[in-house]
Amino acid sequence: GAVVSQHPSWVICKSGTSVKIECRSLDFQATTMFWYRQFPKQSLMLMATSNEGSKATYEQGVEKDKFLINHASLTLSTLTVTSAHPEDSSFYICSARDSLAGAKNIQYFGAGTRLSVL
Amino acid sequence: GENVEQHPSTLSVQEGDSAVIKCTYSDSASNYFPWYKQELGKGPQLIIDIRSNVGEKKDQRIAVTLNKTAKHFSLHITETQPEDSAVYFCAASILGNTGTASKLTFGTGTRLQVTL
Numbered sequence: 001g002a003v004v005s006q007h008p009s010w011v012i013c014k015s016g017t018s019v020k021i022e023c024r025s026l027d028f029q030a031t032t033m034f035w036y037r038q039f040p041k042q043s044l045m046l047m048a049t050s051n052e053g054s055k056a057t058y059e060q061g062v063e064k065d066k067f068l069i070n071h072a073s074l075t076l077s078t079l080t081v082t083s084a085h086p087e088d089s090s091f092y093i094c095s096a097r098d099s100l101a102g103a104k105n106i107q108y109f110g111a112g113t114r115l116s117v118l
Numbered sequence: 119g120e121n122v123e124q125h126p127s128t129l130s131v132q133e134g135d136s137a138v139i140k141c142t143y144s145d146s147a148s149n150y151f152p153w154y155k156q157e158l159g160k161g162p163q164l165i166i167d168i169r170s171n172v173g174e175k176k177d178q179r180i181a182v183t184l185n186k187t188a189k190h191f192s193l194h195i196t197e198t199q200p201e202d203s204a205v206y207f208c209a210a211s212i213l214g215n216t217g218t219a220s221k222l223t224f225g226t227g228t229r230l231q232v233t234l
């Protein structure tokens with residue numbers, strides 16, 4: 001099946017620093033990628049929808065200036081958590097929708113990134 | 119917007135028994151319903167999906183049923199094995215005729231534990 005690679009899998013950073021997370025579709029093109037946040041024992045909460053070559057669409061309550069999303073190519077989207085604080089500690093997961101199978105709406109997920117802000 | 123409820127939140131079954139997880143959705147326009155399995159520390163993996171033009175779909179030990187009238191769909195796992203232990207999420211979205219799709223709305227998850 002299709003593979004979505006997400007890096008890093010785990011990152012620890014100091015408060016006030018920025019962290020970049022990469023999401024790559026390895027064997028398919030993805031015009032649309034999604035970024036989710038997941039707290040322990042909770043469901044996935046959509047943060048933003050990333051479309052290749054255009055600005056991301058953020059969900060209500062998500063600060064676009066804090067969570068910067070770039071989707072510069074059909075296989076790569078990045079999420080940058082700027083000026084991270086302890087409350088930003090969470091599990092971040094990306095997913096990608098196969099462009100060629102767009103009508104099927106199949107979303108493939110990355111393995112997630114666990115962010116710990118000290 | 120769409121709201122998806124999922125039950126139970128936890129489920130413990132003995133190896134070999136069947137497990138059933140149920141979800142209800144609110145938006146009658148939703149027509150695509152995937153199920154994801156998430157193991158500890160990993161991202162969700164699609165295990166089966168169903169579209170509103172069918173009432174049931176089966177893939178080996180896994181099956182999904184859909185009742186459009188009642189707006190609920192269920193995941194059935196037969197002959198459960200320890201490796202089936204994970205968190206399972208249902209989701210719903212709308213597929214357009216031109217290939218467009220709305221965002222996935224996830225259920226709250228079910229933690230399945232298969233005991234020996």
